[in-house]
Amino acid sequence: MFRLYHWPLDPAGRLVRLVLAEKGEVFETILSPAWMPRPEVVAIAPGAVTPALIALEGPHPFAASGTRAICEHLEETRPAPALLPEDPCERAEARRLWAWVEAGMEEVTDTLLTERVMQWVRRDRQPDSEKLRRGVHALRGRLTFLNALAEQSGYLAGRQLSIADLAAAAHLSAYDYFGDVQWDAVPDLKAWYMRVKSRPSFRPLLTDRLEAARPSPHYADLDF
């Protein structure tokens, strides 16, 4: 049994929720927005941020912050079902793409997603149109790359679902909440997303609703 500190539309928290669910782990969630983190998160380590995971039972208290620390721990301690391929080359490729998604999508999250959150959730200010424009442009480039991978072999890092798929879907699902993913331009990626979105692990993400903003009409639609 775990406790996860997260904010529902944060792509990093979404990845951890997907990995926990794929591994069949039971967990409760506690809201901890980046702009108002819970003291339990801050207490984990200097500079710790969400997503943060705490084990509620077991002889040794486990606490970790960040997707790399949390997901590698879950893969090491709960190897079945595997979310990294066994073959060393494919395993390296899944980790390369996972890292690519996190580094490459950061620009999109920092511009497009952050501006949407400012606009609808925090209602701090009108969105910065220059940032939105940069975010849309950056996202388009990332989608083209991911579409080419999905076309090649069905999943991003080969023929099986891996943490690279979950990381990419976690990010895209957050942008999709605000209707910012132009799926029709990337048909192979759209087919891939329909498959990933249909997994039981994805269901809780699709029922997320922010009080301040309704999701785009196709957000929870499995056949969009």
Place this chain on the structure above:
Amino acid sequence: MFRLYHWPLDPAGRLVRLVLAEKGEVFETILSPAWMPRPEVVAIAPGAVTPALIALEGPHPFAASGTRAICEHLEETRPAPALLPEDPCERAEARRLWAWVEAGMEEVTDTLLTERVMQWVRRDRQPDSEKLRRGVHALRGRLTFLNALAEQSGYLAGRQLSIADLAAAAHLSAYDYFGDVQWDAVPDLKAWYMRVKSRPSFRPLLTDRLEAARPSPHYADLDF
């Protein structure tokens, strides 16, 4: 026996060289600057970049790109000496800080280090003083954080050297080549760097010399 494609002052390539050396692995290096990558790197996977590692022997050809894929592979297949702590909490903390270093230092690398390389190595243009200023400012903040960690327990993620230390030292050593690290402002980090810098694995990095630019006077000095 491995072959590493890298560029000597790239912090990511430096981390892989340190991990290979700490693990006692023999490897040859081939220059592959980001602005003119070797075809063997590009052939690994769509969008593959340096550092890229290829195994030259063994039944299955191994090839990987990027620090997360390469270093996790080396830790999995060559567990001794361990560069991630055994205790799950400390292991997670080492991975959190490793991820923090790579994400947090990216801004410094993209501004300060890139401008130095443009200035001295490629001789493309005079450095952009606004970018240099931003890089210096970002580096100062990162140094303060790392100094607090070094003060706490000797190494960044506890009492033992981990991949978090090697990642941080790989980045700082590249900035230090151009004399951009103000060590006197961070005495605990300076003491930590002297210890890491004195390791045999570090020696090859300290003998790196760019034809176009000599290193700062204290670059290779173990007692600076």
